[in-house]
Amino acid sequence: MPGKLTVLEGVTIAEAITAKWEQIWNFQARDGDVLIDTYPKSGTTWMQEIVDLILHDGDEQICRRAPTFERMPFIELLHLMKPVTFSGHIGAYCSSVQGWKGPRERGIEVVNAMPSPRVLKSHLAVHLVPPSFWEHNCKVIYVARNAKDTATSYYHFDQTVQFHPDPVSWEDYLEQFMKGDVGWGSWYDHVKGFWEQKDKRNVLYIFFEDMKKTPQQVIRKVAKFLGKDLSEDLLNKIVKLSSFEHMRDNPMANNSGFPKEILDQSKIVFMRKGAVGDWKTMFTARQKEVFEDHYKRQMESSTLKFQDPK
Numbered sequence: 042m043p044g045k046l047t048v049l050e051g052v053t054i055a056e057a058i059t060a061k062w063e064q065i066w067n068f069q070a071r072d073g074d075v076l077i078d079t080y081p082k083s084g085t086t087w088m089q090e091i092v093d094l095i096l097h098d099g100d101e102q103i104c105r106r107a108p109t110f111e112r113m114p115f116i117e118l119l120h121l122m123k124p125v126t127f128s129g130h131i132g133a134y135c136s137s138v139q140g141w142k143g144p145r146e147r148g149i150e151v152v153n154a155m156p157s158p159r160v161l162k163s164h165l166a167v168h169l170v171p172p173s174f175w176e177h178n179c180k181v182i183y184v185a186r187n188a189k190d191t192a193t194s195y196y197h198f199d200q201t202v203q204f205h206p207d208p209v210s211w212e213d214y215l216e217q218f219m220k221g222d223v224g225w226g227s228w229y230d231h232v233k234g235f236w237e238q239k240d241k242r243n244v245l246y247i248f249f250e251d252m253k254k255t256p257q258q259v260i261r262k263v264a265k266f267l268g269k270d271l272s273e274d275l276l277n278k279i280v281k282l283s284s285f286e287h288m289r290d291n292p293m294a295n296n297s298g299f300p301k302e303i304l305d306q307s308k309i310v311f312m313r314k315g316a317v318g319d320w321k322t323m324f325t326a327r328q329k330e331v332f333e334d335h336y337k338r339q340m341e342s343s344t345l346k347f348q349d350p351k
């Protein structure tokens with residue numbers, strides 16, 4: 042059964058999340074925790090892989106110790122993560138890599154028991170981030186992706202998300218995206234919200250388009266933010282290990298093991314295209330015109346500027 046959306050403090054969000062809101066809001070971050078926050082489909086998983094590689098000095102084996110969602114838990118979905126049994130190649134892989142303890146309960150208890158510093162993931166808008174992250178001055182890495190590619194990616198992805206309604210058509214979906222009537226709310230409010238806070242708080246703001254164009258520069262910036270100095274060789278190794286092709290073929294980084302009752306990837310896989318400008322395969326000339334006009338009105342008061350792939 043497809044899930045439903047509701048509204049929480051002005052943000053459209055899954056009922057599956059608001060059902061446990063008190064637990065999520067009271068999440069206890071610790072000194073040294075790193076939070077990767079993004080609007081969905083902005084390169085979260087890619088940044089997670091980069092951060093894990095930086096923190097483990099590019100050790101490929103250690104970064105394959107468990108799937109992304111277990112290495113860097115998703116704080117507002119913890120209660121949905123029931124024990125799963127990895128089967129087939131993922132199961133065989135899990136049992137062969139260092140540190141993997143087999144299927145187990147993945148909930149708040151597991152995250153509380155994780156050693157510091159933890160890397161955590163969220164899609165929550167800036168005003169919905171649990172206050173303990175700010176109280177502990179945790180480092181927050183925010184990744185933003187241009188609106189048209191994000192909408193395109195999200196339309197495909199929402200066909201797999203079981204706790205969101207199923208998109209009816211691209212045309213309707215695009216309108217909902219523009220109104221902010223999709224999971225985790227308005228893209229415009231999300232990207233502007235973090236942009237406005239970035240100099241007041243410990244936030245590193247990164248663009249997906251820069252990750253594509255100059256991965257070396259971005260990875261260096263992220264490493265510096267995390268207090269790590271990378272040699273040229275290590276930097277190049279991390280670029281390679283976090284490339285689309287490498288992650289797509291890595292069962293620990295491609296989300297193929299994500300519990301099926303949350304993400305059903307039978308028709309659309311998570312590592313879809315990873316391209317800049319894929320919106321051109323979806324938008325009609327009329328949709329482009331309407332979208333850009335609406336975009337201008339939403340963004341004109343902000344200093345936040347995106348590279349808009351033409």
Ligand code: A3P
Pocket residue numbers: 079080081082083084085086087193194195197283284285286288311312313314315316319
């Ligand atoms: P597409 O659907 O356009 O292919 P998130 O992790 O925030 O859900 O973002 C998923 C998007 O990032 C998907 O976009 C996915 O293919 C892309 N992605 C993941 N890893 C990537 C990588 N290493 N390089 C480029 N894009 C990547």
